[in-house]
Amino acid sequence: MQSSFLLFVIFTLMILGYLAGRRRSLAVARMSRGPDRLHSLPAYYGFYAALWAGIPALFLLATGVFFQDWIITKLVVADLPETLRTLPPEQLGLVMNDIRNMATGNIVSTEITPAIQLAADHYVRLRDLYSTATWILVTCISVLGIIMVRARISPTLRARNRVERIVIVIMMVFSSIAILTTLGVIFSVLYESLQFFRKVPVTEFIFGTEWSPQIALRADQVGASGSFGSIPLFAGTLLISVIAMLVAVPIGLMSAIYLSDYASARFRALTKPLLEILAGIPTVVYGFFAALTMAPFIRNLGERLGMEVASESALAAGLVMGVMIIPFVSSLSDDVINAVPQSLRDGSNALGATRSETIKKVVFPAALPGIVGGVLLAMSRAIGETMIVVMAAGLSANLTANPLESVTTVTVQIVTLLTGDQEFDSPKTLAAFALGMALFAVTLVMNVIALRTVRKYREQYD
Amino acid sequence: MNTLSETIETGPDANLIVPQENEGAFREQQFEDTVGDVTHPNPRISCREVDVYYDHGAVHAIKNVTLDIGTGEVLAMIGPSGCGKSTILRCLNRMNDSIDGCQVSGSIRLDELDIYDKNLDVVLLRAQIGMVFQKPNPFPKSIYDNVAYGPKIHGLAKDKTDLDEIVQTSLERAALWEEVKDRLGQPGTGLSGGQQQRLCIARAIAVSPEVILMDEPCSALDPIATAKVEELIDELRQQYTIAIVTHSMQQAARVSQRTAYFHLGHLVEVNTTDKVFTNPQHHLTEAYITGRFG
Numbered sequence: 001m002q003s004s005f006l007l008f009v010i011f012t013l014m015i016l017g018y019l020a021g022r023r024r025s026l027a028v029a030r031m032s033r034g035p036d037r038l039h040s041l042p043a044y045y046g047f048y049a050a051l052w053a054g055i056p057a058l059f060l061l062a063t064g065v066f067f068q069d070w071i072i073t074k075l076v077v078a079d080l081p082e083t084l085r086t087l088p089p090e091q092l093g094l095v096m097n098d099i100r101n102m103a104t105g106n107i108v109s110t111e112i113t114p115a116i117q118l119a120a121d122h123y124v125r126l127r128d129l130y131s132t133a134t135w136i137l138v139t140c141i142s143v144l145g146i147i148m149v150r151a152r153i154s155p156t157l158r159a160r161n162r163v164e165r166i167v168i169v170i171m172m173v174f175s176s177i178a179i180l181t182t183l184g185v186i187f188s189v190l191y192e193s194l195q196f197f198r199k200v201p202v203t204e205f206i207f208g209t210e211w212s213p214q215i216a217l218r219a220d221q222v223g224a225s226g227s228f229g230s231i232p233l234f235a236g237t238l239l240i241s242v243i244a245m246l247v248a249v250p251i252g253l254m255s256a257i258y259l260s261d262y263a264s265a266r267f268r269a270l271t272k273p274l275l276e277i278l279a280g281i282p283t284v285v286y287g288f289f290a291a292l293t294m295a296p297f298i299r300n301l302g303e304r305l306g307m308e309v310a311s312e313s314a315l316a317a318g319l320v321m322g323v324m325i326i327p328f329v330s331s332l333s334d335d336v337i338n339a340v341p342q343s344l345r346d347g348s349n350a351l352g353a354t355r356s357e358t359i360k361k362v363v364f365p366a367a368l369p370g371i372v373g374g375v376l377l378a379m380s381r382a383i384g385e386t387m388i389v390v391m392a393a394g395l396s397a398n399l400t401a402n403p404l405e406s407v408t409t410v411t412v413q414i415v416t417l418l419t420g421d422q423e424f425d426s427p428k429t430l431a432a433f434a435l436g437m438a439l440f441a442v443t444l445v446m447n448v449i450a451l452r453t454v455r456k457y458r459e460q461y462d
Numbered sequence: 463m464n465t466l467s468e469t470i471e472t473g474p475d476a477n478l479i480v481p482q483e484n485e486g487a488f489r490e491q492q493f494e495d496t497v498g499d500v501t502h503p504n505p506r507i508s509c510r511e512v513d514v515y516y517d518h519g520a521v522h523a524i525k526n527v528t529l530d531i532g533t534g535e536v537l538a539m540i541g542p543s544g545c546g547k548s549t550i551l552r553c554l555n556r557m558n559d560s561i562d563g564c565q566v567s568g569s570i571r572l573d574e575l576d577i578y579d580k581n582l583d584v585v586l587l588r589a590q591i592g593m594v595f596q597k598p599n600p601f602p603k604s605i606y607d608n609v610a611y612g613p614k615i616h617g618l619a620k621d622k623t624d625l626d627e628i629v630q631t632s633l634e635r636a637a638l639w640e641e642v643k644d645r646l647g648q649p650g651t652g653l654s655g656g657q658q659q660r661l662c663i664a665r666a667i668a669v670s671p672e673v674i675l676m677d678e679p680c681s682a683l684d685p686i687a688t689a690k691v692e693e694l695i696d697e698l699r700q701q702y703t704i705a706i707v708t709h710s711m712q713q714a715a716r717v718s719q720r721t722a723y724f725h726l727g728h729l730v731e732v733n734t735t736d737k738v739f740t741n742p743q744h745h746l747t748e749a750y751i752t753g754r755f756g
Contacts, residue, residue: 264562265562341599343595343597343599344599344601344602346557346560346595346599347595347599347600347601347662347665348601348611349557349560349588350555350557350588350592350593350595350666351588351589351592351611351612351615351665351666351669352584352585352586352587352588352589352612352615352616352669353585353611353612353615354585354615357615361611361615362601365602365603366601366602460602460649460651
């Protein structure tokens with residue numbers, strides 16, 4: 001029987017627990033002197049019973065499922081004939097795989113020996129026993145919880161306080177899930193990066209100026225010397241991001257200031273959603289636009305001015321990316337500028353400040369933290385953006401500051417490294433994780449610095 | 463509500479049919495002429511036949527108000543909520559400009575200057591007519607920068623020492639210098655409510671205005687802070703003309719020389735403060751100051 005069905009059973013028991021707890025509390029109240037004699041509202045007694053019906057049972061179920069495989073494997077191995085049991089761990093693992101496959105009816109890799117057949121039968125028996133035991137135990141615990149709470153319900157039981165405390169713990173657990181996930185991502189990337197650094201020295205990765213992640217399949221292959229200097233990638237990322245920010249920050253900020261302090265309410269109501277549509281366009285579409293419209297346009301323009309422009313240029317990608325992130329800057333900035341109290345504007349106006357003086361000297365400093373937040377968000381979008389760069393800026397890792405040349409970025413390289421047909425432990429594939437790790441470190445440091453700066457210069461109102 | 467029907471029977475139009483028992487039902491005739499002396503021998507600001515509309519004419523907030531504010535006097539504006547006293551105050555430095563759909567007609571003059579002249583630079587006008595708001599609204603800057611803000615934008619200080627001096631005199635006049643002189647660099651928002659309001663007054667007088675408008679400056683303050691601000695208003699009278707809107711009749715009696723009573727957008731009575739509070743001429747004024755409504 002499935003544990004998902006068991007989940008359903010637990011849920012039903014929780015509802016029953018709620019009803020039982022509630023009824024019991026009402027009965028208790030009737031036996032004493034009216035419902036006002038209860039410490040908490042009847043529903044809290046119900047919730048208390050439901051929580052006791054659910055939480056221990058769910059906990060037990062989770063533990064059971066988690067250890068199921070481990071426990072059954074141990075038991076099966078202990079029962080295996082001497083010849084199999086004393087095999088080295090790797091081979092024993094293979095044998096166990098066969099047993100498991102046989103038990104679930106999958107195809108088995110080797111021929112079936114009686115010993116393995118026997119073990120597989122044993123495995124099936126144990127599994128059924130385990131599942132039945134889990135069923136019985138979980139249901140018992142759940143019912144026991146209800147009975148226990150029901151017996152304890154009395155006018156002095158502080159059910160509300162207890163329920164609230166449990167709910168706080170539940171919220172705490174949920175909020176830590178996000179943190180744990182982040183940690184998990186970091187460690188998994190970190191682990192693979194360390195693998196990479198075992199094959200390629202850290203100094204080469206950080207200070208190397210050449211990026212060509214080719215690894216020879218055969219010894220006599222041409223052009224097979226891999227080099228993993230990440231500087232061109234970071235330089236490319238920086239170049240494109242800077243171009244994008246040069247587009248997005250002025251346009252975004254100016255439009256935010258116009259919308260919040262100059263435009264009529266009607267115009268604002270019309271324009272703001274339109275501006276936010278920009279954020280909803282898929283990046284692939286921006287990629288088309290950059291590759292098919294922007295890049296040729298820039299090349300033609302450059303040629304007419306007598307400059308040499310690559311058909312895939314950092315400028316094209318950066319400009320389009322800048323347009324893409326305008327709404328992040330403008331919309332967030334507009335919100336925080338609007339949140340600056342009117343009384344501050346009035347105070348400044350009443351002193352004879354012009355509108356622009358008021359904005360520059362009072363509103364802007366007060367809104368600064370939020371504006372920087374918006375810019376940071378836009379910046380991280382720019383750094384993490386892949387699709388536009390793949391389509392418009394190319395894949396060649398040039399180390400250049402010339403926006404008219406083709407460059408590539410960290411994220412684009414991660415994609416190309418992982419979509420190859422290399423084996424998973426080659427430096428080429430592992431380099432993707434190292435790049436990811438480095439990118440993470442860079443953005444983290446950037447965020448920390450920016451937030452610190454803001455904290456120093458912000459003008460906190462109210 | 464028998465006071466209302468009483469006042470109507472003794473009102474100027476004795477043939478009036480007794481209206482429903484609510485304040486809004488008073489007939490317009492009762493307000494036609496302001497009781498008392500609206501003029502001042504030495505006016506600084508003079509309003510003539512001012513009407514103010516909100517919502518593009520839908521709401522008639524100020525009805526035909528004529529009033530002088532004399533040089534060196536404190537004029538208190540009192541009246542029940544929604545009577546238009548704050549509206550008229552905000553007309554005097556054109557703070558109503560920022561309200562969408564607000565229209566002002568009639569003439570308001572500061573000395574010889576027409577405040578609603580099309581060619582007038584509002585920025586310069588507001589440098590001459592300062593304003594203090596109901597809720598203290600110091601900028602989220604240091605105490606020093608709060609006071610220096612106005613002089614800086616108007617270029618009143620030649621150099622740093624000049625600016626220091628302006629800041630110091632302004633804070634001294636606002637009776638705040640002793641309390642803050644050792645922490646001028648700290649944010650103005652960190653002061654107590656009463657100190658913040660005095661900081662706002664210092665900020666207003668730092669640009670050397672001729673007139674200071676105060677919109678219920680003490681309504682957010684505790685009694686001790688209120689007493690300090692009132693004391694300050696009395697001292698400021700030597701140099702500035704002050705118009706103050708207040709909900710507290712005691713405050714009006716304490717700080718002002720003349721008092722104007724507003725009712726539903728009409729200026730009902732203007733007289734010396736003594737007279738208004740001891741011998742009100744209009745029955746509405748009397749009803750209000752004796753606490754029968756408002």
